[in-house]
Amino acid sequence: MVRTLAEAYPDAHCELDFGDPLQLAVATILSAQCTDKRVNQVTPALFARYPEAADYAGADRTELEELIRSTGFYRNKANSLMGLGAALVEKHDGQVPPRLADLVKLPGIGRKTANVILGNAFDVPGITVDTHFGRLVRRWGWTAEEDPVKVEHAIGELIPRKEWTMLSHYVIFHGRRVCHARKPACGACLLAKDCPAFGAGPEEPQAAAKLVRGPEAPRLLELAGVADELDEKTVEQAAAKEPDA
Numbered sequence: 028m029v030r031t032l033a034e035a036y037p038d039a040h041c042e043l044d045f046g047d048p049l050q051l052a053v054a055t056i057l058s059a060q061c062t063d064k065r066v067n068q069v070t071p072a073l074f075a076r077y078p079e080a081a082d083y084a085g086a087d088r089t090e091l092e093e094l095i096r097s098t099g100f101y102r103n104k105a106n107s108l109m110g111l112g113a114a115l116v117e118k119h120d121g122q123v124p125p126r127l128a129d130l131v132k133l134p135g136i137g138r139k140t141a142n143v144i145l146g147n148a149f150d151v152p153g154i155t156v157d158t159h160f161g162r163l164v165r166r167w168g169w170t171a172e173e174d175p176v177k178v179e180h181a182i183g184e185l186i187p188r189k190e191w192t193m194l195s196h197y198v199i200f201h202g203r204r205v206c207h208a209r210k211p212a213c214g215a216c217l218l219a220k221d222c223p224a225f226g227a228g229p230e231e232p233q234a235a236a237k238l239v240r241g242p243e244a245p246r247l248l249e250l251a252g253v254a255d256e257l258d259e260k261t262v263e264q265a266a267a268k269e270p271d272a
């Protein structure tokens with residue numbers, strides 16, 4: 028299944044735009060309860076206004092809140108960003124530390140965010156257990172654990188360490204585009220023949236293809252072996268839909 032996912036999503040990556048570890052930490056904090064697309068609309072102005080940790084530490088709260096307002100929960104997020112900036116200046120010379128144990132002590136950064144930062148800004152392998160990752164690995168029977176930290180450890184035992192970061196991207200990409208929470212697109216899924224949960228969503232290809240979302244849809248439907256059974260409009264409409272948040 029991992030090989031099939033790697034073939035399906037060769038360009039899988041962190042969908043937040045960033046240029047350095049601080050920017051990724053900030054974008055990840057903003058992405059709570061918000062789409063990556065929305066965060067990416069907000070961050071260019073934010074990163075230009077606050078290039079360093081010290082800039083967040085000394086930010087004017089009203090101005091910062093205004094810049095991030097559209098991502099939701101902006102008061103809490105402003106608190107986290109200002110607290111993060113202050114903690115980085117105070118304890119880490121203004122730099123984002125490259126260690127899980129240090130990252131999780133920073134304001135606004137839990138284990139999931141820390142793993143995103145490690146894997147994508149520092150090339151330290153990390154498994155990101157977000158809602159998509161947890162749902163899919165449970166559906167696939169890779170673990171029955173519900174707790175994200177237990178899921179992380181269970182999957183870490185199954186998959187070689189050097190593959191952890193990319194595995195996280197593959198699984199999250201698949202969860203956003205095909206294996207949705209409520210109605211997975213089983214009948215148009217490239218993992219159908221290997222998946223123990225096949226049938227959790229519609230099995231008929233035309234109905235299932237309507238559930239696939241994202242610009243990669245034509246290729247995903249091709250890889251699933253159902254493209255020939257579908258009308259052009261269904262494929263076009265799937266490609267025009269935004270992947271799930």
Ligand code: SF4
Pocket residue numbers: 166205206207211212213214216217218219222223224225226227228
């Ligand atoms: S077959 Fe269905 S449950 Fe299995 S991965 Fe595909 S969409 Fe998800």
